[in-house]
Amino acid sequence: GQSLEQPSEVTAVEGAIVQINCTYQTSGFYGLSWYQQHDGGAPTFLSYNGLDGLEETGRFSSFLSRSDSYGYLLLQELQMKDSASYFCAVDMDTGRRALTFGSGTRLQVQP
Amino acid sequence: DGGITQSPKYLFRKEGQNVTLSCEQNLNHDAMYWYRQDPGQGLRLIYYSQIVNDFQKGDIAEGYSVSREKKESFPLTVTSAQKNPTAFYLCASTVASGRTGELFFGEGSRLTVL
Numbered sequence: 444g445q446s447l448e449q450p451s452e453v454t455a456v457e458g459a460i461v462q463i464n465c466t467y468q469t470s471g472f473y474g475l476s477w478y479q480q481h482d483g484g485a486p487t488f489l490s491y492n493g494l495d496g497l498e499e500t501g502r503f504s505s506f507l508s509r510s511d512s513y514g515y516l517l518l519q520e521l522q523m524k525d526s527a528s529y530f531c532a533v534d535m536d537t538g539r540r541a542l543t544f545g546s547g548t549r550l551q552v553q554p
Numbered sequence: 555d556g557g558i559t560q561s562p563k564y565l566f567r568k569e570g571q572n573v574t575l576s577c578e579q580n581l582n583h584d585a586m587y588w589y590r591q592d593p594g595q596g597l598r599l600i601y602y603s604q605i606v607n608d609f610q611k612g613d614i615a616e617g618y619s620v621s622r623e624k625k626e627s628f629p630l631t632v633t634s635a636q637k638n639p640t641a642f643y644l645c646a647s648t649v650a651s652g653r654t655g656e657l658f659f660g661e662g663s664r665l666t667v668l
Contacts, residue, residue: 473653476657484661486657486659534653534655540602541599542599544597545596547596
């Protein structure tokens with residue numbers, strides 16, 4: 444089976460840096476993705492880590508450590524528009540080619 | 555512009571009725587997916603299809619059915635056997651050949667059972 448754990452809520456102020464952690468337990472693992480979802484909207488893809496290390500895309504970075512079954516999303520220079528839910532998702536190395544999502548972290552950015 | 559179109563955006567259903575949610579994509583993607591999202595929760599996989607005329611059950615397939623007769627279309631039927639169908643339904647697609655972890659989502663269909 445598989446499970447992903449991430450904090451339910453995080454609060455930060457504009458301009459700050461915030462890290463959202465994701466730990467996973469899965470029988471097989473191929474990579475870790477991150478998605479952003481604003482209230483009432485569709486999830487949008489942010490990043491994917493297929494290998495250990497840091498991936499940087501503008502203000503967002505994502506990190507993966509396979510040995511620790513752990514990853515995180517780092518958001519820098521926070522803006523009010525970053526207030527949203529963030530989901531990690533696992534691509535399992537099995538015959539099933541579909542992502543399994545965590546329950547999400549609600550980020551609230553305050554002025 | 556390429557994308558995924560889901561319809562209807564909002565749907566109300568009486569108990570005991572079947573309802574079909576439409577999902578159409580013009581991205582030329584092979585793989586398509588249906589996820590269910592409940593308030594404050596993550597996405598749970600209902601069904602997925604890697605190729606036309608083939609589909610597999612996800613984690614919560616009971617009470618749902620799908621078809622994949624065309625590459626562009628992957629409709630989901632919520633049957634009366636689904637005990638708690640009120641939820642936000644999301645359709646997604648991706649290129650099956652690569653493993654980039656990137657799904658493209660439609661805007662979702664919000665189903666309410668009265």
